[in-house]
Amino acid sequence: MRILLLGGTGEARELAHVLSGERGLEIVSSLAGRVADPVNPGGQVRVGGFGGVDGLRDWLAGNRIELVVDATHPFAATMTEHAARATADLGLPMLRLNRPGWTAGPGDRWLRVPDMNSAAAVSADTGSRILLTIGRQGVGAFAGYTKPWFLIRAIDPPESTLPPRHELLLARGPFTVAAEAELLDRHRIEVLVTKDSGGDATAAKLVAARDKGIPVVIVDRPSAPAGLVEVSSVTAVHTWVTEYAAAKGNRPAEA
Incomplete structure (x- = not known):
């Protein structure tokens, strides 16, 4: 077969x-x-x-x-x-x-949104230093937001227009909770944006955000x-x- x-x-x-x-x-x-x-x-x-x-x-x-x-x-x-x-x-x-998919637990501060455009609007209203962990696709939805600073983490560089204030971090998971916590601290992240991918490979960032009380904007599937x-x-x-x-x-x- x-x-x-x-x-x-x-x-x-x-x-x-x-x-x-x-x-x-x-x-x-x-x-x-x-x-x-x-x-x-x-x-x-x-x-x-x-x-x-x-x-x-x-x-x-x-x-x-x-x-x-x-x-x-x-x-x-x-x-x-x-x-x-x-x-x-x-x-x-x-x-x-x-x-x-992922399920919120005690201490999680999750903001669920239906699509990437909503994620961009909600995250920009929630904090000024934003970590994007959405891959390289969809980053263009954030390009029009000029006030926040974005740390964009992806395996390959995005091909779309990027927000004017950003840093690009090319990295491939899985990541540990300790490494994610250090990343959040080093870049003074106030909001995390991710997709509801589920699985264990990239879940460490959610634990690190919970431990630090950082809100997470999650795009629904x-x-x-x-x-x-x-x-x-x-x-x-x-x-x-x-x-x-x-x-x-x-x-x-x-x-």
Whole structure:
């Protein structure tokens, strides 16, 4: 069974390793190519876009893909939508790994907003020294705010217009709570802005902000297409895929 694994996340790399070890499964990992130096998941990998829904549909058919697993970032809404439409057109099954989002706990000062434009407005009203941990996409929403100072942390430099008062910090997580706390202190950060990515890899900043009483502006996730089959862990994906493959006769049910 040939499976397209839409990746770019830590879970996708783990899935590529786990599923490639299963007899009867051939995994093709797809990376969007938005990071200049991505962490390679190993195995068969393709990099770059598909050319929209039509291009993806043609690629799936031409490469005899029998199942699509979407393990992209929770904010990769366009890719998820294109995959849902292309698989529906071809009558192919699609499984989405949707890691749980973050939940506020005692001491957290979270301000939830629906989109990046709202995040820019709320953060500018909340403090004058702002740490942006939203990746390189979406930074343009803050460009028109001239009074606050922004520390922009991303893996690669943003390509959009940047706010006039800023410093760019290129870094790749995961980060420790101690390192995040030191960063907040060193730059005298008053507001943290992030997306509700979920997971442990970048959660340390939330702990550090809580410990220091710093408000966090959190952008809510985009809505997923209706009707998708979703699971919340790598283990659940592995179980679903192997049971589906067994039912289709691609591998023994007891294996």
